[in-house]
Amino acid sequence: MPHIKSSYLGELRTEDIHLKSSNRIITDAPTDNHGKGEAFSPTDLVCAALSSCMMTIIGIRARKHQIELNGLEAEVTKFMSSDPRQISKIQVDFTLKSTNATPEQITMLKEAALACPVALSINPAIEQDVSFDF
Incomplete structure (x- = not known):
């Protein structure tokens, strides 16, 4: 269906x-x-899917371990190549204003994000540059 x-x-x-x-x-x-640029482009959605998936997985792990994620945000930058026209790099910069997570839990959250389904589905030729300011 x-x-x-x-x-x-x-x-x-x-x-x-x-x-x-x-x-x-x-x-x-x-x-x-050739477009108007008045909405997300399809390649923008690929990048948004990556950051959203990572945040969702972080949220699932945090909920399981009673970890607070106060002010979790990400800024996403898309890099395009021209021949062929495709995404060459996705940069995701996470920030977290406050949390009750231990250093070990922070590591667990970062590892979970990097192994999210979208990250694993993106062509390995596309660089995923992910930083965490936790």
Whole structure:
């Protein structure tokens, strides 16, 4: 059974609907690739999927061990190559304002993030540069 319905809306714009929740995502081609750049590009979503997956896995581990994640955030930077046009590097910089985690638990959270399903699914040719300011 499908999970997502995708539609081309024209003008290099798409709409994806999460069928269970009806949540919608609009994508636009970026301005450097003939688009308007008025929404996430498909390659932006790959990068957002990586940071979101890592945060989700961190959250699952934290919940299991009663670890507080006050102010967990990430800044994501996408690097593109031109021949062929593809993502060459995804940089994810995590910050955590406060936590009750021990140093051993911090290590566990970092290792879990780096082994998230999206990180493991991305082509190994794409560099994943991940930093943690915990």
